[in-house]
Amino acid sequence: xxxxxxxxxxxxxxxxxxxxxxxxxxxxxxxxxxxxxxxxxxxxxxxxxxxxxxxxxxxxxxxxxxxxxxxxxxxxxxxxxxxxxxxxxxxxxxxxxxxxxxxxxxxxxxxxxx
Numbered sequence: 001x002x003x004x005x006x007x008x009x010x011x012x013x014x015x016x017x018x019x020x021x022x023x024x025x026x027x028x029x030x031x032x033x034x035x036x037x038x039x040x041x042x043x044x045x046x047x048x049x050x051x052x053x054x055x056x057x058x059x060x061x062x063x064x065x066x067x068x069x070x071x072x073x074x075x076x077x078x079x080x081x082x083x084x085x086x087x088x089x090x091x092x093x094x095x096x097x098x099x100x101x102x103x104x105x106x107x108x109x110x111x112x113x114x
Contacts, residue, residue, distance in 0.1 A: 089113040 007026040014034045022042040027049075034054040044064040048071050055075040063078075065085040073088075076096045083098075088110065 083110045086110045087113065 007023075008028050008031045010030040012032045013036055014032050016033070016036045018041055019037050019039045020041060021038075023046045024042045025045045027047045028051055029049045030051065031048070032052045033056050034052055036053070036056045038056060038058050038061050040060045040062075041058075042062045043058075043066050044062050045066065047067045047069070049069045051068070051071045053071060053073045053076045055077075056073070057077045058081045059077050059079050061078075061081045063081055063083050063086045065087075067087045068089065068091050070090045071088075072092045073096050074092055074094050076093070078096060078098045090113070093112075
């Protein structure tokens with residue numbers, strides 16, 4: 001049995017270059033990732049609670065089954081990111097880029113819950 005521990009709480013990673021890094025299965029609470037580079041990062045199964053991602057670059061990142069709870073993703077770039085099963089609960093996604101193509105019939109790509 002694995003237990004999830006917070007990897008970071010109330011920290012600032014503003015402008016950090018995290019390209020291709022692995023945050024797989026990690027949990028972040030109140031962390032600022034504003035203007036960070038998360039291009040091609042593995043964020044699968046990670047949990048983000050009350051985090052800020054203003055203008056963060058998630059292009060080509062793997063967000064499989066990731067959870068974003070009450071996060072601000074204003075202006076984030078999610079183009080070409082793998083979004084299967086990702087959950088956005090109570091998040092702000094104003095002016096965000098979400099560019100993807102549906103290749104499967106009625107597959108659920110992402111869930112947006114208010």
